[in-house]
Amino acid sequence: PDPGVRFLAAKWVSDEKLTAFRPQVADALKDPALDPRGFVALATTLARLDDKPVSDDALADFALGRLADRTASAANRLVALRAVPGGHKKLTTDDLLALLKQPDPGFRVEALRALKERGDRKAAEAVRGVAADATHPQAVRTQALVALAEFGDADIGFLMQLATGIEDRLRDEAMRALTGEKLTAVQQVMLA
Numbered sequence: 690p691d692p693g694v695r696f697l698a699a700k701w702v703s704d705e706k707l708t709a710f711r712p713q714v715a716d717a718l719k720d721p722a723l724d725p726r727g728f729v730a731l732a733t734t735l736a737r738l739d740d741k742p743v744s745d746d747a748l749a750d751f752a753l754g755r756l757a758d759r760t761a762s763a764a765n766r767l768v769a770l771r772a773v774p775g776g777h778k779k780l781t782t783d784d785l786l787a788l789l790k791q792p793d794p795g796f797r798v799e800a801l802r803a804l805k806e807r808g809d810r811k812a813a814e815a816v817r818g819v820a821a822d823a824t825h826p827q828a829v830r831t832q833a834l835v836a837l838a839e840f841g842d843a844d845i846g847f848l849m850q851l852a853t854g855i856e857d858r859l860r861d862e863a864m865r866a867l868t869g870e871k872l873t874a875v876q877q878v879m880l881a
Contacts (some may be wrong), residue, residue, distance in 0.1 A: 706737065845867070
């Protein structure tokens with residue numbers, strides 16, 4: 690059950706090219722409780738056993754394939770999404786914006802994380818919509834504020850509204866986003 694032991698076992702199978710364990714490696718990749726480190730270790734092991742490249746791009750492509758696999762569990766697809774760098778060339782802004790519509794908040798948070806990494810201002814309006822939508826969980830809205838701060842599209846009125854609101858995580862993140870912004874005297878008093 691120890692993830693560290695599983696990681697070392699995958700490394701051993703990979704280093705020694707123990708192809709007899711390929712079915713177990715493939716099955717282990719389906720584990721819904723798999724963490725991102727374990728996912729990468731198992732994907733690397735599988736690639737080595739199959740004599741495929743083990744570059745960052747190849748692993749990200751594998752993860753994207755798992756993400757697109759609708760037969761994989763939601764938890765497994767989420768781990769795959771976490772394994773793909775936000776700036777990966779085959780992961781588009783449109784793909785990430787589509788993930789913002791997933792019912793699972795974890796997908797929305799990870800999509801927002803990747804959008805932040807991309808820094809694509811094309812996504813700013815949709816991300817602002819998520820931050821403003823009170824039907825999203827606070828964790829999702831907070832991650833949207835983090836992404837907006839990265840885009841550099843500060844809407845001071847909107848941030849002031851959140852910074853003076855009652856939701857603590859949103860309030861804190863809105864305050865962080867306001868750091869360095871030029872505020873009027875009235876806005877400064879409101880924040881104080």
